[in-house]
Amino acid sequence: MDLSRRTLLAGGLAAVLGGTVVACSSGMDTGSTKKNATGNLALWCWPGGLGKSVLDDTIAHFPDQHIKYSEVGGDFKQKLLTTFSGGTSIPDITGIKGEDIASLLPQASRFVDLKTIGADDAFLGQYLEWKVKQATTLDGKVLGIPIDIGPTALFYRADVFTAGGLPSDPAVVGEQMKTWDDFLQAGVELKAKNPKAFIVADAVDMYGTIVNQGTARYIDKDNKFIGDQDHIRKAWDTAVKAITLKVDGKTLGGSNDWNAGLDQGTVPTVVGAAWVALDIKSAAKTSVGKWRVAPTPGGPANFGGSFLAITKNAPDPKAAFEVIKYMLSPDNEAKAFADAQIFPATPAAYDKPQLKAADPFFGGQVPIDVFGPAAKDIPIAYEAPLDAAIAVPFTDALKLVQVGKKTSDAAWAEAVEKAKQIGKRQGVQ
16 A cells, blocks of 8 residues: 555546556567576565565565565656666566556566466455456466555545434445435535535545446557546536535645545545545544444445566566465455555455454444445456546546536547547557
């Protein structure tokens, strides 16, 4: 897990993270495949990407591998690609962020197909199928084992809901706000009693969540642009409805206003991934115990989640795979959750004590009771390597609607045209 993904939830890439099957490609320059020296296993990840106790335990568990861990800050993907291009100091095992996996699969020949070194169906079956498919090329190569995932839920202030005449019990909230239309209508009712409370923190974030709830995105498996079709337009129109009903707080996730609004009740809900709980807890210092968790309106979605992969430079891929198997076992994924809310990609971890504990911040609720079922039901959708770039015009245009600079139809037409141009330049049909 990488908590800096907060910026993605507020920006143009928010719409492109999710449970996906991604493309493969061959023929791309893969640079050097010169093997690293034996005797030392180099492991790269970003700050917060691995649980500290699990990492320390793994290093101690494999003394013969002499694991050297490097915590790489900044633009992790770019630093990894630069290292690949340079041909030296390439890690044996590397993390890959969920938002980067689609764009790295065209470079599959830089990585070991884990199915060739022991990642059989029985092993892969420990992990959520949709997440494994994120790291699987169309010709069946598996390049990464999931570290974590980001299933979404509705975080909300029970006290604000009660005062606004809305239900506050998570089961009732989940039932009565099952659809986005139900949720927005609840927002109208809430605002009538509490004009300062906006049930939608940011309509642009909401749009990204709705896209992630679907089974199709902006480009199909035949490399054809489908961003102008009904599944995207419906997500767009629902977000616009939040704006026109004036239940959109237009509050950028992670901003000072967002942080203050969580504690003051003017941002009484957040639809976000499990790891967003840390952000909410950090901001909401005086509303401890007043928060609850319910299923996401419209169904589950995913934001973020990452992988461990083995590069072709590893001198002993099988030994490296043993390290990954140990580090990402259900027991260790549960420990990583206890370390830093790194949400497991192994359902067997959901019954571990670390995840079954009641959370005082959420009024004694057990959040896994919501996140566990959501994690298992996240839809599989194809994500092309260019998907992220093509999504940006849509979120940029929606921001113009949000601030009243364009009508919905004009902004939509502009977004579609710009997205098509981006795709055409890169060979999308």
